[in-house]
Amino acid sequence: MKVLIAYDSRTGHTEKMAQYMAEGVRFSGNEVEVKKISDIKTEADLQGYNGYLFGSPTYHRDMTQGMKTFLFLAQKAKLQGKVGGAFGSYTHSGDAPKYIYETMQYVFDMNMTDLGSFNLKEAMIDKAEGMKACQDYGRVVGEKLNAAG
Numbered sequence: 001m002k003v004l005i006a007y008d009s010r011t012g013h014t015e016k017m018a019q020y021m022a023e024g025v026r027f028s029g030n031e032v033e034v035k036k037i038s039d040i041k042t043e044a045d046l047q048g049y050n051g052y053l054f055g056s057p058t059y060h061r062d063m064t065q066g067m068k069t070f071l072f073l074a075q076k077a078k079l080q081g082k083v084g085g086a087f088g089s090y091t092h093s094g095d096a097p098k099y100i101y102e103t104m105q106y107v108f109d110m111n112m113t114d115l116g117s118f119n120l121k122e123a124m125i126d127k128a129e130g131m132k133a134c135q136d137y138g139r140v141v142g143e144k145l146n147a148a149g
């Protein structure tokens, strides 16, 4: 099965999370594609995956404007029942992943990971612990796909 990791990132931290999470998905035996949301132009670009991880950093206690626009596009892709998760880098409040997760859960009606949304403090990303936390999130999402058959 195949997972799409779609992220926004201004200074590269959420992008790094996406790359580590992709490693975790591969550990679970699944395929993965990592894309910037700016490279996803139509809802057709969102078709053909079994699982979706959407990521945005938190700026001004919110997700980025790009992620908001992306979620309107994702709504058209009819992701109901697909496995999902949300993530992002932050320094102190980390609001974005929770809001993205809730949209995926309640608006798109996706099959969300039991781990909840995944916030990682920016300072942790370059530490082994932070890298492992990202890999673990990706792996658990991949294992949920395996269990769903």
Ligand SMILES: Cc1cc2nc3c(=O)[nH]c(=O)nc-3n(C[C@H](O)[C@H](O)[C@H](O)COP(=O)(O)O)c2cc1C
Residues within 6 Å of the ligand: 008, 009, 010, 011, 012, 013, 014, 015, 057, 058, 059, 060, 061, 062, 089, 090, 091, 092, 093, 094, 095, 122
């Ligand atoms: C202007 C500005 C506003 C920010 N606002 C928040 C915030 O409200 N909450 C928070 O947790 N982090 C906030 N941050 C920190 C970023 O979320 C953090 O630097 C994050 O790692 C950036 O991710 P990126 O490299 O993927 O863009 C802010 C950073 C800047 C520069």
